[in-house]
Amino acid sequence: MTNHTQAEIVRKSLKKRYRKEKRFRAYGILAIAIALSALVVLFTDIIGKGYTGFMKTSLNLEVELNQEMMFLDDATDPKQIRMADFVEPLVQALMKEIPGATEADRDEVRTLINPYASADLREALVNNPEWLGTTREMNLLAHTDVDVYVKHAGDSAYSIKLSEQQREWVDQLVEKGVVEVGFNDTFFEGGDSRDPSRAGILGAVVGSLLTMFITLILSFPIGVAAAIYLEEFAPQNKLTDFIEVNINNLAAVPSIIFGLLGLAVFIGLFGMPRSVPVVGGLVLTLMTLPTIIISSRAAIKSVPPSIREAAAGIGASKMQVVLHHVLPLALPGMLTGSIIGMAQALGETAPLLLIGMVAFIVDVPGGFLDSATVLPVQVFLWAGSPELAFIERASAAIMVLLSFLISMNALAIWLRKRLERRW
Known part of the structure; x- marks a missing residue:
């Protein structure tokens, strides 16, 4: 009787020990699962927000480098380069691509172009003075607001600052291939900038x-x-x-x-x-x-x-x-x-x-x-x-x-x- 009782006690203690081991193992698996879940959430959030940073929105324009429009006679003269207007050729080139755009819409059209695009045009003309008086196909960065709209139009986390008219224009330009999204080489080739579209690492x-x-x-x-x-x-x-x-x-x-x-x-x-x-x-x-x-x-x-x-x-x-x-x-x-x-x-x-x-x-x-x-x-x-x-x-x-x-x-x-x- 005593032996039987001791055997029962041993079996009960073993069952209790096994239950504790199973609970401990379950706790460990649960902890690993929670850690992996947190890691998946973190990486999903980072990748979900960050993959668009490797893409840029640009404008493909036929830019007419007209001397009278730019107030520039000699592209090798530094003084004339400083005084020249490099914004107007870009605005006129974009207006030609927008059906129904008039001079009254000029300011709204201008805000679709990146504010640093004129500096890029000036640099290109300084390096290639023979371009003056010709029409050149150029790929220039779009404005940050255009970039946000093209990449995040359906994302409520991003506020769209374009007007309804500007959104229609951008949609038309996307269909025509004037506005396109491609690999963001600027992100890897430049330093920091006040303009997000030009910021690099x-x-x-x-x-x-x-x-x-x-x-x-x-x-x-x-x-x-x-x-x-x-x-x-x-x-x-x-x-x-x-x-x-x-x-x-x-x-x-x-x-x-x-x-x-x-x-x-x-x-x-x-x-x-x-x-x-x-x-x-x-x-x-x-x-x-x-x-x-x-x-x-x-x-x-x-x-x-x-x-x-x-x-x-x-x-x-x-x-x-x-x-x-x-x-x-x-x-x-x-x-x-x-x-x-x-x-x-x-x-x-x-x-x-x-x-x-x-x-x-x-x-x-x-x-x-x-x-x-x-x-x-x-x-x-x-x-x-x-x-x-x-x-x-x-x-x-x-x-x-x-x-x-x-x-x-x-x-x-x-x-x-x-x-x-x-x-």
């Missing part, structure tokens, strides 16, 4: 690359050297314990604190210029160093002691053991940790805002001391713009940034799989 991408280059050449050697010293040469005392604790603490410090440090030291104390890749790289180096040191120390610890003992047994010095045997074997882990740290730095915004890299930068930086911005800051600027047309640009820039981050993490995974050693 090239300046931000170049600024990010310059900043990341400074970060890499400083953080990787310093971080690896610090990890080697702490793991292989530093004596075990209170000072090294203090340093190790602070390195671990610095890895958890909010990134904005490093921005405050960079503002106080590099700009306030040393007087370095704001909004330049050098200062941005120095700040991100401070932020990335703890991550690289920790990952490098873990890689060094993963090298079996037998490697060190075998090298020392054949007469190698401590330095030779570390440089010739330990470091090459730990290098794959160091590289993957560094790449992950660089990917984290690439996505940082807060520390760079504090050192002035939030400035409106139109020109593409040509060096490490030129004013620049970075992709995350560019996204921040566009996302906060009152123009809804900038929202699609911000989402498209996020997609580009995510592609960089995913590529860097994929590279880290590939390096770890390709170079890892099994002991």
Whole structure:
């Protein structure tokens, strides 16, 4: 009877344990499902808003470069170029494409043309003065309001600022092929702009690359050297314990604190210029160093002691053991940790805002001391713009940034799989 009772108790306890395990497994699956759902919603929202940022709306016009209309006799004379009228040929060319458009509609027709189109026409004529007096087929950007209407006419999130008459004209021009939507090369070839249709990410991408280059050449050697010293040469005392604790603490410090440090030291104390890749790289180096040191120390610890003992047994010095045997074997882990740290730095915004890299930068930086911005800051600027047309640009820039981050993490995974050693 007693044995029977104990067996029942064991069976009940086992059933209870199995039920708990099933619930725990269900909770884990539910958590993963929620995380994946949130990720799908996030990517759907970003892609849904951002894919149109890779398209532009342009006008295909037969532009008559009439001297009398433009008040221009010599296209090689800079003074005449400055005084010439480059808007009227565009307006007349567009009015010819709109059935029933009269001079009374001139102002409404003009607002369909991008305000920077006249500058593009002027630049084209300066580069090709022989065009004066001829008729040329030109592809020019449409106004931002036209771009929004063509791409988001049925989307209630975007307000359409065109009048009913202008919408009819645009619909007719789309049918005739005068207004067309194509790949937005301007988005990848230009810097920032007040006009959403001309805003590009090239300046931000170049600024990010310059900043990341400074970060890499400083953080990787310093971080690896610090990890080697702490793991292989530093004596075990209170000072090294203090340093190790602070390195671990610095890895958890909010990134904005490093921005405050960079503002106080590099700009306030040393007087370095704001909004330049050098200062941005120095700040991100401070932020990335703890991550690289920790990952490098873990890689060094993963090298079996037998490697060190075998090298020392054949007469190698401590330095030779570390440089010739330990470091090459730990290098794959160091590289993957560094790449992950660089990917984290690439996505940082807060520390760079504090050192002035939030400035409106139109020109593409040509060096490490030129004013620049970075992709995350560019996204921040566009996302906060009152123009809804900038929202699609911000989402498209996020997609580009995510592609960089995913590529860097994929590279880290590939390096770890390709170079890892099994002991």
